[in-house]
Amino acid sequence: MPITALDQNELRASLLSRLSGLRAPAGVHGTVSHGTDSGVRVFGYCVQERERIARSRMEHPAVVVVLSGTKEIWHGDVAQAFPAGVPFVIPAGMNFDMVNIPDPASGRYESICITVDDVLRQALRSNLRHLPVTGRIPDRLDVELSPALVEAYGHAASALSGIGVVAVAETLARYRVLEVLLLVAVTPVAGVLMAVGRREQVEAIIYADPSHPWQVGEVAAELGIGASTLRRQLAGAGASFREVLLSVRMRAAGALLGSSGYSVMQAAQAAGYASRSHFSRRVQAVHGKTPRQLKAAV
Structure with a gap:
């Protein structure tokens, strides 16, 4: 009732x-x-x-x-x-x-x-x-x-x-x-x-669906502000929208590769990467290991 x-x-x-x-x-x-x-x-x-x-x-x-x-x-x-x-x-x-x-x-x-x-x-x-x-x-x-x-x-x-x-x-x-x-x-x-600061708010929205082709205007609309305002606020926090997007996708990639339920290609797609080679280069640059090496550590 x-x-x-x-x-x-x-x-x-x-x-x-x-x-x-x-x-x-x-x-x-x-x-x-x-x-x-x-x-x-x-x-x-x-x-x-x-x-x-x-x-x-x-x-x-x-x-x-x-x-x-x-x-x-x-x-x-x-x-x-x-x-x-x-x-x-x-x-x-x-x-x-x-x-x-x-x-x-x-x-x-x-x-x-x-x-x-x-x-x-x-x-x-x-x-x-x-x-x-x-x-x-x-x-x-x-x-x-x-x-x-x-x-x-x-x-x-x-x-x-x-x-x-x-x-x-x-x-x-x-x-x-x-x-x-x-x-x-x-x-x-x-x-x-x-959600705390603007960067964490943006990270939370992207992390909920890292495979989505996020644009700054979409995330800004979720927050109820304009795209230029969001760019300015992120810049004030020392980051760009692209940097935050890549950071969140790599965090998601690390979590997915650390799960035995995902292959390298499945992890790449779930993290928003259509190209396996691009995904591999990015993972190695961020995590210091190839996707296969991360999978082998599980």
Whole structure:
């Protein structure tokens, strides 16, 4: 049965209750860590005055829940507002203006943020083989709550509050946070969790189908931007579209040749090469071995 608006309100209230143990103590302002850089990257943030953060750019995607007040995220002239108890995703590699608005009753704005860093993204890829890889930003960044997601947040909050108490707490917290992200990863915002900068977004799109004769305009359309804009952004990252395309195809070639299920010609075709000789020269230049040598190493 579909979840109604009333159900969502009840789930929001339940989520806020389950996360209450992660609220910052009275009088504490700014960022509060609930994890470690080597383990889970979960942070709280609390202010008592309305603040605007212009042109904020995230290095990694983040999953956020406002605990008190409201957050507005502006991308150009378009704004989305997220009240307390609504999980949402902030994409990486894009400039946003953010406004944190304290709750009128408590006078506090407070949120909890899960940073989806390289370790967590790899864990997501390992657990969900069919996770969407497009870097297209969805129209809405909020995540519809479900009883399972509320329960997962509750488990994560309990584990995070136990870090430093028992030796296994950090490992448990990492798994509990991953449980939250796995549930978020099956919602429409899934692709945002996996794509970081423009280069990684482009790589993800190409890697999903390396045999396709990709043109810069096609990839730009997937990202919702123009071809010239994409070229400029890739140049700012020190790469051209052709360089990224070749790099991804060679990564795919290495993986295919490392599988006993592909012949050299099948690997060449799957990586987007019609000419076996051209494929062989490129593989040797990149991997330092011929395709047959790579196959022999399997």
